[in-house]
Amino acid sequence: xxxxxxxxxxxxxxxxxxxxxxxxxxxxxxxxxxxxxxxxxxxxxxxxxxxxxxxxxxxxxxxxxxxxxxxxxxxxxxxxxxxxxxxxxxxxxxxxxxxxxxxxxxxxxxxxxxxxxxxxxxxxxxxxxxxxxxxxxxxxxxxxxxxxxxxxxxxxxxxxxxxxxxxxxxxxxxxxxxxxxxxxxxxxxxxxxxxxxxxxxxxxxxxxxxxxxxxxxxxxxxxxxxxxxxxxxxxxxxxxxxxxxxxxxxxxxxxxxxxxxxxxxxxxxxxxxxxxxxxxxxxxxxxxxxxxxxxxxxxxxxxxxxxxxxxxxxxxxxxxxxxxxxxxxxxxxxxxxxxxxxxxxxxxxxxxxxxxxxxxxxxxxxxxxxxxxxxxxxxxxxxxxxxxxxxxxxxxxxxxxxxxxxxxxxxxxxxxxxxxxxxxxxxxxxxxxxxxxxxxxxxxxxxxxxxxxxxxxxxxxxxxxxxxxxxxxxxxxxxxxxxxxxxxxxxxxxxxxxxxxxxxxxxxxxxxxxxxxxxxxxxxxxxxxxxxxxxxxxxxxxxxxxxxxxxxxxxxxxxxxxxxxxxxxxxxxxxxxxxxxxxxxxxxxxxxxxxxxxxxxxxxxxxxxxxxxxxxxxxxxxxxxxxxxxxxxxxxxxxxxxxxxxxxxxxxxxxxxxxxxxxxxxxxxxxxxxxxxxxxxxxxxxxxxxxxxxxxxxxxxxxxxxxxxxxxxxxxxxxxxxxxxxxxxxxxxxxxxxxxxxxxxxxxxxxxxxxxxxxxxxxxxxxxxxxxxxxxxxxxxxxxxxxxxxxxxxxxxxxxxxxxxxxxxxxxxxxxxxxxxxxxxxxxxxxxxxxxxxxxxxxxxxxxxxxxxxxxxxxxxxxxxxxxxxxxxxxxxxxxxxxxxxxxxxxxxxxxxxxxxxxxxxxxxxxxxxxxxxxxxx
Numbered sequence: 044x045x046x047x048x049x050x051x052x053x054x055x056x057x058x059x060x061x062x063x064x065x066x067x068x069x070x071x072x073x074x075x076x077x078x079x080x081x082x083x084x085x086x087x088x089x090x091x092x093x094x095x096x097x098x099x100x101x102x103x104x105x106x107x108x109x110x111x112x113x114x115x116x117x118x119x120x121x122x123x124x125x126x127x128x129x130x131x132x133x134x135x136x137x138x139x140x141x142x143x144x145x146x147x148x149x150x151x152x153x154x155x156x157x158x159x160x161x162x163x164x165x166x167x168x169x170x171x172x173x174x175x176x177x178x179x180x181x182x183x184x185x186x187x188x189x190x191x192x193x194x195x196x197x198x199x200x201x202x203x204x205x206x207x208x209x210x211x212x213x214x215x216x217x218x219x220x221x222x223x224x225x226x227x228x229x230x231x232x233x234x235x236x237x238x239x240x241x242x243x244x245x246x247x248x249x250x251x252x253x254x255x256x257x258x259x260x261x262x263x264x265x266x267x268x269x270x271x272x273x274x275x276x277x278x279x280x281x282x283x284x285x286x287x288x289x290x291x292x293x294x295x296x297x298x299x300x301x302x303x304x305x306x307x308x309x310x311x312x313x314x315x316x317x318x319x320x321x322x323x324x325x326x327x328x329x330x331x332x333x334x335x336x337x338x339x340x341x342x343x344x345x346x347x348x349x350x351x352x353x354x355x356x357x358x359x360x361x362x363x364x365x366x367x368x369x370x371x372x373x374x375x376x377x378x379x380x381x382x383x384x385x386x387x388x389x390x391x392x393x394x395x396x397x398x399x400x401x402x403x404x405x406x407x408x409x410x411x412x413x414x415x416x417x418x419x420x421x422x423x424x425x426x427x428x429x430x431x432x433x434x435x436x437x438x439x440x441x442x443x444x445x446x447x448x449x450x451x452x453x454x455x456x457x458x459x460x461x462x463x464x465x466x467x468x469x470x471x472x473x474x475x476x477x478x479x480x481x482x483x484x485x486x487x488x489x490x491x492x493x494x495x496x497x498x499x500x501x502x503x504x505x506x507x508x509x510x511x512x513x514x515x516x517x518x519x520x521x522x523x524x525x526x527x528x529x530x531x532x533x534x535x536x537x538x539x540x541x542x543x544x545x546x547x548x549x550x551x552x553x554x555x556x557x558x559x560x561x562x563x564x565x566x567x568x569x570x571x572x573x574x575x576x577x578x579x580x581x582x583x584x585x586x587x588x589x590x591x592x593x594x595x596x597x598x599x600x601x602x603x604x605x606x607x608x609x610x611x612x613x614x615x616x617x618x619x620x621x622x623x624x625x626x627x628x629x630x631x632x633x634x635x636x637x638x639x640x641x642x643x644x645x646x647x648x649x650x651x652x653x654x655x656x657x658x659x660x661x662x663x664x665x666x667x668x669x670x671x672x673x674x675x676x677x678x679x680x681x682x683x684x685x686x687x688x689x690x691x692x693x694x695x696x697x698x699x700x701x702x703x704x705x706x707x708x709x710x711x712x713x714x715x716x717x718x719x720x721x722x723x724x725x726x727x728x729x730x731x732x733x734x735x736x737x738x739x740x741x742x743x744x745x746x747x748x749x750x751x752x753x754x755x756x757x758x759x760x761x762x763x764x765x766x767x768x769x770x771x772x773x774x775x776x777x778x779x780x781x782x783x784x785x786x787x788x789x790x791x792x793x794x795x796x797x798x799x800x801x802x803x804x805x806x807x808x809x810x811x812x813x814x815x816x817x818x819x820x821x822x823x824x825x826x827x828x829x830x831x832x833x834x835x836x837x838x839x840x841x842x843x844x845x846x847x848x849x850x851x852x853x854x855x856x857x858x859x860x861x862x863x864x865x866x867x868x869x870x871x872x873x874x875x876x877x878x879x880x881x882x883x884x885x886x887x888x889x890x891x892x893x894x895x896x897x898x899x900x901x902x903x904x905x906x907x908x909x910x911x912x913x914x915x916x917x918x919x920x921x922x923x924x925x926x927x928x929x930x931x932x933x934x935x936x937x938x939x940x941x942x943x944x945x946x947x948x949x950x951x952x953x954x955x956x957x958x959x960x961x962x963x964x965x
Contacts, residue, residue, distance in 0.1 A: 086339075093328075094326065094328040094329030094331075095326075095329055097325075097328060097329075098291075098303055098325040098326050098328075098329060099291050099303075099305065101320065101325050102291060102303050102304065102305040102318065102319065102320050102325055103291070103305045103307070105250070105305070105318045105320055106304075106305040106306060106307040106316055106317070106318035107307045108318075109243075109246070109252045109307070109316045109318045110307035110308065110309050110316040113254060113263075113309060113314070113316060114309045114310070114312070117198065117214075117309070117312060120214060120231070121196040121214075121216065123148070124196065124214065124216035124229050124231060125196070125216060127144070127148060127216075127229060128216050128217065128218050128219075128229050130144065132144055133160065133169070133218065133229070134218060134219070134220060134221070134226070136160060136162060136168045136169070136218070136226060136227055137168075137169075138168055138169045138170075141160065141168070141169035142169050142170070145158040145159070145169055145170070157170070157231075157232055158170075158229070158230070158231055159229075159230045160218060160227050160228065160229055160230065161181065161187070161227055161228050161230055162226065162227045163191060163225065163226065163227060164182065165181040165182035165187055168227065184199075184202075184213075185199060185200065186199025186200070186202075186212075186213040186215060187213075187215070187228070189215075190215030190216075190217070190228045191225070191228065194217045194225050195216075195217060196214070196215070196216050197214070197215045197216075198212060198214055198312045198313065198314065199212050199213040199214070199215070200212065200256040200257055200258055200260060200313075201235060201256050201260045201261070201262050201272065201273055202273075203273060204232060209234060209235075209236060210235045210236065210272040210273045211232040211233055211234060211235060212232070212233050212235055212256070212262060213230060213231065213232050213233070214230075214231040214232075214233060215228045215229060215230055215231070216228065216229040216231075217229075235262055235263060235272045235273075236272060238263060239262075239263040239264055239265070239272065243263060243264070243265035246265040247320075249300060249320075249321045249324075250265070250302075250318070250319065250320050250321070251264075251265055251266050251296060251302060251304075251317075251318070251319040252264070252265040252316065252317070252318050252319075253265070253271075253276075253316070253317040253318075253319075254314055254315070254316055254317075255276055255314065255315045255316075255317060256313065256314055256315075257313040257314075258275075259275060259276040259315075260273060260274070260275055260276070261273065261274050261275070261276060262314065266296070266298070276317075291303055291304060291305045292304050293322065294319070296319075300321055300322075301321070301322045301323075302319035302320060302321055302322055303319060303320055303322055303325050303326065304317055304318065304319040305317075305318055305319075306318075425443065425525060425526065426443060426523050426524070426525045427440065427441050427442075427443035427444030427445070427446070427447050427523065427524045427525070428440075428441040428443070428444060428521070428522065428523050428524075429441065429444055429461075429521070429522050429523075429524065430519060430520070430521055430522075431458060431477075431519060431520040431521075431522075432518075432519055433481065433517060433518055433519060433520070434518065436457060436458065437455050437457070438455060438456050438457060438458055438460075438461050439453075439455050440452075440453075440454045440455070440456070444524055447496070447502070447504065447524060447525075447526050448464060448494075448496050448497055449496040449497045449498040449500065450497045458477065462474055464494040464495060464496070464497075465492055465493065465494045465495075466492070466493045466494065466495070466501075469492040469493055469494070472490070472492065473490070473492055473506070476490060476508060477508065477520065480508055480509070480510045480517060480520050481510070481517050481520070482517075484510040484512045484517050485510070486507070486508060486509035486510065487506075487507060487508050488507050489505055489507065490505065490506050490507070490508075491503060491504070491505050491527065491531075492504055492505075492506065502526055502528040503526070503527050503528045503530075503531040504524050504525060504526055504527060505524070505525045505527045506522055506523065506524045506525075507522055507523045508520055508521065508522035508523075509521055509522070541553065542554040542557075544617075544618040546596055546599060546600060546618075547599060547600055547603035547618050548603070549603050549607070549616055549617050549618045549624070550615060550616075550617040550618075551617065551618060552617070552618075552619055552620065554617065555615070555617035555619070555625055555627075556677060558615045558617075558627060559575070559615075559627055559677050559680070559681075560677060562615070562627050562629040562630075563670055563676075563677070563680075565629060565630060566629060566630060566670055566671075567671075569630050571630040571631060571632060572631050572634075572669050572670060572671070572672065573627070573628065573629055573630070573631065573669065573670040574627075574628040574631050574637045574667060574668075574669055574670075575625065575626070575627060575628075575667070575668050575669075575670070575680050575681065575684045576625065576626035576627075576628065576637075576640070576641060576644070576665050576666070576667055576684065576699075577619075577623070577624075577625055577665065577666040577667075577668075577681070577684035577685050577687065577688040578606060578623065578624040578625065578626065578644060578663050578664075578665050578688075579622060579623050579624075579663065579664050579665075579666075579688050579692070580599075580602060580622035580623075580648070580661050580662075580663055581661055581662040581663060581664055581692070581696040581697065582661060582662075583595065583598070583621075583622035583661060584622075586598055586659060586661070590654075590657060590659070594654050594655065594657065594659075597654045597655070598652055598654055598659060598661070599618075599622065601652055601654070602622075602624070602648060602652075602661075603616070603618065603624070605644075605647040605648060605650075606624055606626065606644055606647070606648070608647065609640055609643040609644045609647055610626055610628070610640055611628075613629060614626060614627055614628050614629065614640075615627040615629075625681075625684070626640065626644070628640060637667060638699075641665050641667060641699040642699070644663060644665060645662070645663055645665065645697060645698065645699065648661060648662060648663040649661075649662050649663075649697060662696055662697035663697065664688055664689075664691040664692040664696050664697065664698065664699070664700075665688060665691060665698070665699035665700070666683075666684045666685060666686065666687030666688030666689070666690065666691055666699070666700055666702065667684060667687055667699055667700065667701045667702065668680050668681075668683040668684035668687060668701075668702040669701075669702075673702045683702040684702060686702060687700045687701060687702040687703075688700070713769065716765070716766060716769055717769050717773055719755065720753075720766055720769060720770060720773070720775055721773075721775065723753060723779075724778060724779065724782055726756070728753055728754050728755065728756065729751060729752070729753060729754070729779070729782065729783075730751075730752045730753075730754050730955070731749050731750070731751060731752075731783065731786050731787065731790070731955075731956070732749075732750045732751075732752050732953035732954060732955060733747045733748070733749055733750070733790070733953060733954060733955075733956060733959040734747065734748050734750060734946060734951060734952065734953040734954075735747055735946070735950050735951050735959070735962055736748060736805070736924060736944050736945070736946045737944065737945050737946070737950050738943070738944055739934070739937060739938050739942055739943065739944060739945050740938075740943075744950075744962060744963060745801065745802065745803065745944065746802070746803040746804070746805060746837065746924075746944065747791075747794075747802075747803075747804055747805065747959065748804075748805040748807075748839070748946065748953075749783060749786075749787040749790075749804060749805065749806050749807075750763070750807075750953045751763050751767075751779070751783055752953075753766055767809070770809075771809050771810075771811045774811065776809045776811050776812060777811065777812055780808065780809060780812045781821065781822075783806060783807075784806050784822050784825075785822075785825055787804045787806045787836075788804070788822075788825060788826060788829055788831055788835075788836060789829060790804065790956055791803070791804035791831060791835045791836060792829050792830070792831045792835070794960070794963065795831070795835055797960075797963070798963050800832075800835075802835060803834070803835055803836065803837050803865070804835060804836055804837065805837040805838075805839050805867060806836065806837070806838060806839065807839045807840075807869065808838050808839065808840055810840075810841070810843065810844045813844065813852050813855055819855050819858055819859070820858075823858070823862050826862065832863055833859075833862040833863025833864040834863045834864070834865065836864045836865075837864065837865045837866070837867050837887070837888065838859055838864055838865070838866050838867070839866075839867045839868075839869040839890070840866065840867070840868065840869065841868075841869055841870060842868060842870070842871065845868070845883075845884055853883075853884065856884055856885070857885070860885050865887035865888065866884070866885070866886050866887055866888070867886070867887060867888035867889070867890055867924070868886060868888065868889050868890060869890050870890065870892040870926070871889045871890055871891055871892060871912065872891060872892045872894070872895055872908070872912065881919055881921070882919070886921055887921065887922065888921060888922050888923070888924055889912065889916045889921050889922075889923050889924070890923075890924040890925075890926055890946075891909055891912055891913075891923060891924070891925045891926060891942075892926060892927075893926040893927020893947070894927075895908055895909050895912075896909070896925050896926060896927045896928055896933055896937075896947070897927055897929075899932070899933045899936050899937070900932075900936075901936070906936060906940070909925070909937070909940060909942075910940045910941075913940050913941050913942055914941070917941065922943045922944065923942050923943050923944070924942075924943065924944040924945070924946055925937050925942050925944070925945045925946065925947075926946050926947065927946075927947045927948075928945040928946065928947030928948075928949045928950070929947050929948045929949050930949060931949065933947075933949070934949060950962075
């Protein structure tokens with residue numbers, strides 16, 4: 044029923060009761076409170092304003108006084124530097140003349156700790172404390188750049204002096220020659236701790252003076268200054284005050300004293316003085332005025348309470364009656380109805396209350412069925428619900444929500460109690476979402492948070508929420524919550540598998556790239572270098588081959604632990620794959636750290652590994668590349684560290700090597716040579732040279748060794764020592780070796796026909812070629828095509844091939860022997876020289892390395908070794924060829940020792956086929 048219709052139909056009452064409660068309270072309070080409050084407000088505003096203005100003026104005077112004192116010191120210093128800068132001995136920038144002057148100035152000026160001059164390239168010229176020559180990157184310092192640019196007295200910002208090991212501010216003054224042209228700077232570093240103690244010693248007790256530079260960094264401080272110098276100003280300062288250098292602000296100091304602060308700038312310098320006086324002193328008048336105002340306000344409040352009490356008597360009785368009716372209904376008397384009299388609003392509310400009860404009775408069954416349906420639905424979907432009533436501040440949980448939180452159903456709580464279930468770092472997030480719903484009616488979806496259940500179990504939940512708005516105001520919040528712990532665990536497992544090595548637990552290549560990118564950005568911002576260490580385990584393949592991959596994996600796990608123990612917590616150790624690891628050393632202030640870490644890793648990995656019942660010994664080779672000196676991006680940095688690692692391996696393993704420009708140049712040269720090498724056969728760039736092998740007993744040429752040369756179209760003739768190792772690494776040696784064998788066989792057939800059936804051609808065979816077993820079958824077929832006997836061909840191999848030979852090598856050597864070909868050991872004596880393989884394999888020749896022959900002389904150790912090799916070979920049924928014979932004396936000694944054949948410059952250098960035929964006389 045509308046209120047006006049109810050008003051017309053109600054019984055007649057006094058005129059006072061015809062007014063609404065709100066009107067009654069308004070009329071009574073308005074008559075008393077408004078005049079008094081108006082007078083109080085005017086008095087309070089004037090009194091408080093006057094007190095605050097006095098306080099601000101007092102602290103501003105204090106700040107300006109401190110700023111003036113500091114400015115006076117700086118201007119005195121400027122004057123002193125100005126007098127010094129115009130002295131001819133200083134203007135000459137001659138260290139022999141100006142150094143004594145500086146010592147005298149430092150002695151006479153108590154604030155001067157050191158004094159120096161630098162030219163326009165930042166090179167030190169004169170210095171109170173001797174410094175090594177060189178700019179030492181001073182030309183990059185802001186104080187130097189600003190001093191040169193301004194060409195006037197300049198005060199630098201605070202920075203930590205590495206040499207002085209303290210916070211300083213550098214004052215500079217221009218030095219000009221007689222033509223008024225700037226030639227250098229007078230440089231005066233000020234010890235900020237010392238200056239703080241001297242200049243601010245006169246600050247009154249309980250007062251605080253702080254000096255800030257242009258970056259709002261603390262330069263001087265009167266209280267515990269050494270603990271604050273160099274630190275940024277407190278972030279809770281009013282930014283408007285700091286930016287505009289006006290106004291005042293309050294802050295409580297570390298001593299618990301609340302102070303009023305004001306700022307004052309030092310003109311032309313860029314420094315700002317923050318001065319604070321205790322609040323109790325500067326606001327004494329303000330507090331007195333406030334107490335007077337509070338006394339008046341309290342009187343007005345008591346009067347208002349008396350009026351409220353009078354008004355409440357007019358409405359208490361009808362409201363109590365309405366409350367009694369509500370209590371009867373709450374206790375189960377559903378037939379109870381409100382029947383009260385009183386002010387208009389109360390009677391209207393009672394009548395509407397009765398109508399509401401009738402509507403509730405009709406909807407009760409529907410609500411019960413809806414509640415059951417919602418409960419069953421949430422139970423099936425594993426989604427819980429909650430409801431926050433903003434009127435009662437009561438939070439209701441559904442049965443599924445209680446199950447998620449592991450509390451008994453039914454359950455209600457307050458909002459803060461529910462928020463406390465969440466992890467501390469997630470509480471502000473949930474509270475902000477709820478507050479946005481309360482303030483703006485905003486909803487939220489899929490908010491993923493962590494909470495601890497009542498049973499102590501940590502879980503992940505996803506929550507949604509929406510607001511119920513009535514008359515433009517949020518009255519309730521509804522939401523849903525779901526346990527997503529298993530989903531998050533699955534996502535975490537997937538992320539870990541994608542970013543970490545499953546064997547060692549270290550970051551994998553993907554995470555390594557991410558972290559290296561982040562460290563490069565940090566290094567760039569900080570201006571400090573970054574070091575990348577590329578660690579490779581030496582001879583790890585032998586562990587896998589001899590002990591199996593399981594033992595190798597255990598070794599890798601232990602190696603990862605040892606490497607990680609050698610670095611800082613902030614550094615990253617990652618596994619690149621196989622037996623390769625990388626270490627990122629970020630923000631390296633001292634290069635000695637890099638070498639200490641590298642040496643520690645080498646030392647740790649050189650210790651024996653106890654794996655199962657085996658004791659394993661390995662070592663490590665480490666390559667080091669620096670950012671930004673060696674590379675500007677991730678790929679180049681990793682590549683350069685890899686090059687440095689290979690340099691360490693080539694230098695003998697178990698050591699570290701820094702990347703150098705020479706390595707880069709060698710790598711580029713190697714890359715270009717590999718590219719050129721791929722087109723050599725098609726371009727017809729290979730040539731075969733032949734060196735005769737002479738039978739010492741008869742002096743006849745009985746054999747020849749085929750030697751490969753590369754006639755490069757631009758570089759000319761290239762020896763095999765340069766390109767054969769590249770051909771072996773790239774696998775091109777198989778194709779090249781096939782060409783060499785066939786060309787040598789074709790030439791051997793020609794010379795056999797022209798010179799004699801016993802003529803033999805020696806062909807060198809790389810260990811890589813033994814891995815291509817099909818190649819040997821093609822060679823045997825080619826010999827048949829050429830109608831050439833296998834005895835006309837000699838395969839020359841190295842000692843290392845036989846020492847590490849597997850069954851496949853033995854099988855291929857046997858195929859050569861079955862075809863009638865002979866096998867020679869080339870460069871004998873330079874390898875492992877193990878005698879066991881001489882019996883194990885069916886060999887025909889030993890070729891004594893030229894390093895033994897070169898120094899042959901009577902009664903020499905080389906002659907004794909050569910004689911021993913010859914005797915041993917003959918005992919085993921082998922023929923001996925001496926390489927590198929250059930003199931007749933060497934030949935005669937070999938003949939006396941019983942050597943069978945000789946090869947060297949005494950007879951001929953390697954020559955093309957036509958010249959070799961002239962040696963044969965055909």
